[in-house]
Amino acid sequence: MKRTILLTILAFLCLIPSSFAASTVKNYVLVDTKSSQAFIPVRLLSEFTDTVVSLNAAEKKIQITRGETLLTLFTNQATAYNNEEKVTLKQVPFAENGTTYVPLQWISESLGLSVKWDKDASSLHISYNDDSVSVPFITRGSIQAAASPIVSERKTYKVGSKSFSVQKVTISLLHPKIELDVALAGNTIGKVEDLSSIAKRNKAIVAINGTYFDAYTKNDFKTPYGYIVSKGEIKKVNPTENRTIFTYDKNSLAALIYGQDFTEKYEQGSIEGGLQAGPRLLVNGKVSLDVKNEGFRDPKILTGGGARSALGITRDHKLILLTTSGATIPQLAEIMKQAGAYQAMNLDGGASSGLYHNGKYLTTPGRKISNAIVVKYQ
Structure with missing residues (x-):
């Protein structure tokens, strides 16, 4: 009897699509450039x-139910049903990399989604009553076309008359094997540790x-x-600062926000990780510096030059991690703009500045550090 029950459970689990079984799968909207139509992962609904939401792989059937509304679609078929009403779709559902996508326009109109x-954030906000979700959007096929996610x-x-040699690592955030984290030295507030040790202990391929x-x-x-946030948990609180915070959610949708906006954003439950540093360097592709308003008073930030570390976010959801030396904050902002960032902020610098990739230092820190942004390749 127990064997029969076990086999029944295993058979049921085998029917669950892999896209539903993996809790770490990222949701993002695909935009077809030929048709200008958008598609969303059906599991997002x-x-x-x-x-x-239910999927029948054998019949290639997709069913979405809410209240008295039943939507029925079929992968790679234009025929769909809104309850009993037959509809011919302009764009057909499809499966890609284990995920089933459905046409956004028809789904949103049929279910009354906003x-x-x-x-600027290359994202889509979908809401219905008190429920809402924000997801990144990309061009269909862009992830597959990438030669390497790192x-x-x-x-x-060159900034003005001065040339800067930089070390730069670019990470495709939406790649299914890329995972971000914010790591503490010794896994504890107040400890310090070599950057390479933090990376190796966290099994990271990149760390800054x-x-x-x-x-x-x-x-x-x-x-x-x-603020320091890791795996959705606040590890360090600093509510008085207005310094810029780098955040990302479970879909690797990254953003830069100001400290005064953090509490509201965090209470929405979407922030998976975050780290507050600053000052902000770029806003929507333009140099934007308001150093004193962010609370900085140190001449090393206000006027001085030195070793710098910075991060940037591109419009197509790539994370740029960069180190250089001898740069002022305005010069660093220009460097990040030339590097392709659309949003950017400064990190700790000086002897703390360090960048690690694939088992070795690209930039070696001059001291042990307190915390790091790490990138894992699963």
């Missing part, structure tokens, strides 16, 4: 209250130093400054 596009290179950028910390205290406890 199950995040809305009282909405049930859709708002944010071109690219390391040394580049030279994170936010500022009390590096010059003689005490063993060296507190980091600003």
Whole structure:
């Protein structure tokens, strides 16, 4: 009897599509450039209250139920049904990399969803009553076309009459094997550790130093400054600062927000990781510096030059991690713009500045550090 029950359970599990079984799968909207139509992962709809999604792989049938509405679609077929009403779709559902996609326009109109596009964040906000979700959008086929999800290179950028040699690592955030995390030295607030050790302990292929910390205290406890969030949990709180915070959600939708906006964003439950540093360098592709308003008073930030670390976000959801030396904050902003960032912020610098990739340093820090942004390749 037990064997029969076990076999029944296993048979049932085998019917669950892999896209539903994997909790770490990223949701994003695909935009077809030929038709200008958008497609959403059908599993995304199950995040809305009282909405049930079911797939029948054998019949290639997709059913979406909410209240008295039953939508029936078929992969690679234009015929669909809204309850008993037969409909001919302009764009057909399809399966790609284990995920089933359905046409956004017909689905949103049929279910009464509100859709708002944010071109600056390259994201789509979908809402219904009190439920809402934001997901990144990309061009269909762009992830598959990428030669590698992680690219390391040394580049030279000229700002005014001065040339800067930089180390740059670019990560495709939406690639299914890429995972971000914010790591603490020794997994504890107040500890310090070699950047390479943090990377290896977290099984990361890329790591860059994170936010500022009390590096010059003689005490063993060296507190980091600003918010630090890892795996959805706030590890360090600093509610008084307005410094910029790098955040990302479970779909690897990354953003830069100001400190005063953090609490509201975090309470929405979407932030998976975050790190507060600053100052902000770029806003929507333009140099945007308001250093004093972010609370900085140190001449090293206001006027001085030195070793710098920075991160940038591109319009097509790539993360740029960059280190250079001898740059002022305005010069660093120009460098990040030339590097292809659309949004960018400064990280801790000086002796903390370090960049690690594929088992070795591209830029070696001059001291142990408190925290880091790490990139894992699963």
